[in-house]
Amino acid sequence: MKTSRRDFIKISSLSLGGILAINPLLNMAMDSDDNLQDDNKIKQFPTYCEVCFWKCAGWVHTKNDKIWKITGNKEDQHSNGRFCPRGTGGVGMYYDNDRLKKPLKRVEKNGKQTFVEITWDEAFNFIADKLQKIKKKYGAECVALFTHGSGGKFWGHLLKAYGSRNISAPSYSQCRGPREAGFIATYGKGIGSPEPLDIKNTKCMVLIGSHLGENMHNGQVQEMSQALEKGASLITVDPRYSTVASKSKFWLPIKPATDIALLLAWIHEIIYKEYYDKKYVEKYTYGFEDLKVHVKNFTPEWAYGKTTIKPDIIRKTAKEMSNASPSVIINPGRHVTWYGDDTQRLRCVAILNALLGSYGKKGGIYSPEKYKVPKFPSEKYIKPKRDWRQAFPGKFKLAKLALASGICDATILSAERDCSFKGWIVNGTNLITTLPNQANTLKAIKSLELLVVIDTMPTEITGYADIVLPECTYLERYDMLRVAKHRKPAIALRMPVTEPLYDSKPGWWMARELGLKMGLKEYFKYENITELLDWQLKKIGSSLEEMKKIGVKTFERKEPLFYGEDEEIEFNTNTGKIELYSTVIEEIGFDPMPKYLAHPEPEEGFYRLNYGRAPMHTFGRTANNPNLFDLMEENNLWVNPKVAKEWDLKTGQEVWLKNQDGVIGSNSIKVRVTERIRWDSVYLVHGFGSTSNKLSRAYKKGLSDSELITNIMMDPLMGGTGMRGNFVTFLLKEPKNNKL
């Protein structure tokens, strides 16, 4: 049988005779407990974490020049000196002996595709040659970058120098995009990251499907704990009894997919009971009267029929929020691509914050500031003839960033498109699991002429690459400064603690070397990134030497953190006001005020597939990390006891899942019978069930929800991929021919 060009290659097939790596931690002679604090052997180096997007700044401690532990930097506003479990376990990324070790190239041997190890020079020559060919034949715009994490800055720079602006991140259209679109439509400004929520000073926080504490957004979890200690109340809306639900004064076990009904009823109650901040609404908002008419019939009784939340609870919680106003946060959440009407749901959230006057107020949402660090001199980028928007003309007009899923779709050859994407550079994101609808992603990959994957680990996507470039971990490299917005503007340095293991290299080096091969020398006017960093730091009155000692530098703010009493503010919207009635959304032909639409419900014997996070893992990125694997090695399927009884399921029993489209997950999953989940849905933690057998720990541990997310509910406003309209049923025996 002829194999197709881009079959998945298991990287393990070439590791015959490879070096047997031993975890140096285990190999290290044990110190007795008393000698752990022997200062003579201990050094520390500044870093900022790469295990998740929160990017906490901290210290990497070495003992006898071996990486020992990572702790938080007390000056850092992201971590306040305390790392989360993933950041603390970051050492495992370095010691993981399944790491990618050498550049790899796809070749055909005896009719079979396989990877061979090549030199860096060979890898760059191959990629440069392919990229030049694509540029000549189709145009540079037909190459796209998918990226997650710090290295993306260098690859983005290279791509722009090459002539394409198609830089996308699944963190937009598969995650927080609708939140940004909803807030921009309302306030003329998105939320961004880290979210500028004044949680530590809030008196009431409302969480809608957001499971803070299980999603370990470090600073937010810390501040939530502080707020709780000071007596703040939490209102949690979730069909699952999440950890934060257990800390909440009110837990609203909502029927899934009906959140907008609840939000509209809250808006109704707050307006008609006159709980809203009259002065704020009058001074800063546009369209209040229209909104009042719009929500007239959305009473708590109306919402009860949709949400199963009792009217008196809807009333009590609306009162609870208004009592705290303006120190109240209707939390916008982060992963919000659920049902395709997500921008409108986030509009409801934005409107509620405006009605309660919390935007710009203490205990509500503050105005973050970012420090301006000058860019290192470089040749100007060529303006491309077309960008990602041309791939879907007239659609997703509120999208502000390239859509990863959209680029994927526009890679598949189609008669409707005059140009499809031909080359992908994929940096640090396992597109096989980060994009929904795997069959679609694989179809796109098969029509590519070049696929380059840069990663530290042999994740699934590396198996489809033409060239795999092994990146060293964040503990072994410099990156650009972390310039994040926060209460106070601050910068943080990441520096290497040790030489990279194996033949792995930092992203900045790879992008520069490839750039030089492609004749883009004018864009890389530095020999080493330390030159660039020192230049930037000296421009702002610091230096690389100083930052190596302090790690984090915090600056004073230019503007106040909150709006003043009666301050005149012009919002960046058409009307200059906070738009309760969105003129922008009306202009593009959609509802200027959010409406509730009923979404499909599971058929008999099927359950809504709900997914989320565990505090000790970041998506699938950490599943193979030895320290974090130790804390949680697989996910379980949460099943309500009533459902378990009906199917005769026991905790620990293996089941296979089949979705509404007949797709069966490739791994089994163990059942966890628990009262913490509603009877109409099942729940599992995202990021497990790896099908890459080179991940010796994570391989076939648990189930990947991504495989079962085949029904996508597209957000017509900004192109977000709603992923919570999938339903599954149980298969009690292993299905035959179970291959994706």
Place this chain on the structure above:
Amino acid sequence: MRYAMVIDTKKCVGCSDCVVACQTENNVPIGYCRDWVVESLKGRYPNLEIEIRSERCNHCTNSPCVRCCPTGASHYEKGGIVKVTQNECIGCSACIQSCPYDARYTHPDGWVDKCTFCIHRVKEGLKTACVSVCPTNCMYFGDLDDENSEVSKLLIKRKFKVLAAEAGTKPNVFYLI
């Protein structure tokens, strides 16, 4: 001096940061742990309650492990910290059997290992690794003989419990409930 740990179950989110921080700080081998997280659930949907506890050696004032150790490897340090002297331990596991908290394990190198209340850090005036890392700040460490210490004050102010009180071990890890 009587060292104690107070853990606020109302704040703990069960993230297990204490577990991994202990593991890296103390070179606890992969696959083993000196502390762990327990979640107990009560009720029926939707009337539910969860208690989350970070558990470890209770450094009991009346320790069965110290009493039963045939070599004296298990002993009390200053402040009541229960410790194992690694090179005096013969790995007989009597202490593991005697501990009502299942706080001890046999280290792959042969001795019995457990939480030391990070004695090496405490001696330097630092807090234990788990207390220092906890993102929710739900753990406190200090001296119960000092009535002005944070731990003493918390136990006066808040309702608390200890684990397996019926075993009569007089544990020094307290849970705020």
